[in-house]
Amino acid sequence: MKTTIVLLSLILAGSVYAKGNMVQGGSNIGGGNNGSEYMATWCKGQSSLLRNYRDRAQLKVNNTGDYNLANKILNDGMIQALKSLKTENESFLIKSLVRGLEIARNLDADSAKNTVRKAMTTNHILANYYNFMLETVAKNLDLGAYIPYIQSSNDQMDENAAHFEENFVVYASSQLDWITENLTRESRLGDKIIVVPVGDAKALIKVAIILTKGTADDLDESLWNYRFSCAISDLQVLNETITSYDQGNREMFDDEKVAVGYLASEIKRISRTLRLKTSCN
Helix, strand or coil: CCEEEEEEEEEECCEEEEEEEEEECHHHCCCHHHHHHHHHHHHHHHHHHHHHHHHHHHHHHHHHCCHHHHHHHHHHHHHHHHHCCCCCCCCHHHHHHHHHHHHHHHCCCCCCCCCHHHHHHHHHHHHHHHHHHHHHHHHHHHHHHHHHHHCCCCCCHHHHHHHHHHHHHHHHHHHHHHHHHHHEEEEEECCEEEEEECCCHHHHHHHHHHHHHHHHHHHHCCCCCCCCHHHHHHHHHHHHHHHHHHCCCCCCCCCHHHHHHHHHHHHHHHHHHHCCCCCCC
């Protein structure tokens, strides 16, 4: 098993809320029935809380058109969900919330001074990420497979482990698919089909940096890390490449159009390999 330290750095009104936990990584997480029962209750409660904040943000947009305030609501919802955490165990929803806050921080989601275009792009990203956390992570993975797996009795272990593995692979692949499905679209340019960002290329790249690293970490910390060894390496290289570009290195990509096209192509390729029995095909 691998042990990781999760530092939850939550920024609200200029103050920092931090919580450091020693946790079991990825699908090696354990903790017994007491911990898993608490985690199931917490996960259900925070799903309700996140739905409430998501709906409040949407109402704010519908009634006032104030995307900056709506984004602050979405940012605050993730902070509140993590503030209620009182366990040393780690679920995938916790990981997703930490990544969501990192996305929000990189997009200045709590700022009231973003341009309308930037605020709308940020709102599109965060609202859709909320949907991913609620459906793919909390409902399908944590409550549907992971928590039943760690609650298993000996005679249930094999069946629940197989179910968890299946859902974990879908989750890991979906975390990558979420980037291309929500933040990119195909457009015709003459006789060619090109990939363009939805909203803003810089926002796409910053989100992709966070989630490609997150997916690589999830796979590396899982019980099936050997099976996914090639996908892990591919994601790590892709993450290093786009991080370097984001920091100003133009050696590989001459412009954003080339960077976005390559990023989308690699994410789609790696996601496909995760659904195979080995990622090294």
